[in-house]
Amino acid sequence: MTGIACGWIEDGTVAMLEAGKRRDARARQQIVTETLAHLKPVRHPASYFVWLPMPEEVRADVVGKALMRARxxxxxxxxxxxxxxxxxALRLALGSVDMDTLRQSLKTVADAVAKYAY
Incomplete structure (x- = not known):
């Protein structure tokens, strides 16, 4: 295994895989920008995770439970x-679903936050 790993580092395979993952993460973060920018997410542009601080009047646990019911x-x-x-705040993982499902799920998150704001 060590030999394979060293070979991949030396021949550029690791760099190629890393670049592909970063491109994918950036594309997913763009969907976050399109759907949640008004909620001011905290994130790195090449990360598969987002922190979404709740507005002052919204409880994260209530939104989290509502989202669980919405699957x-x-x-x-x-x-x-x-x-x-x-x-x-909510922690959102972006890498485990296809892009269309991610877009719909993030819209569901935005709708849930809006629903529980007063």
Whole structure:
């Protein structure tokens, strides 16, 4: 296995695979821009994850449960919190579905956040 890994590093296979993944992640982040920019997501342009802070009047756990019922799985910030005060935010994974499903799922997220804002 070490020989294969070293060969891939030396022959450029790893660099090619990495470049392809970064292109894919950027395309997915563009969909985030198109669907969630008004919610001010926190993200890196070549990442497969997004932090979506909730507006002050919206609880992340309520939105997360509503999304679960809609079959869109997200995580609240709770499992990732390093302080006593857990941010009201959702963590969205972008890499596990095709682009059309991602676009629809992100629209569902935006609709759920809007529904629970008061």
């Amino acid at each position: 869109v799985l997200v995580s609240t910030a709770h499992p990732y919190a390093t302080s006593k005060q857990v941010p009201h």
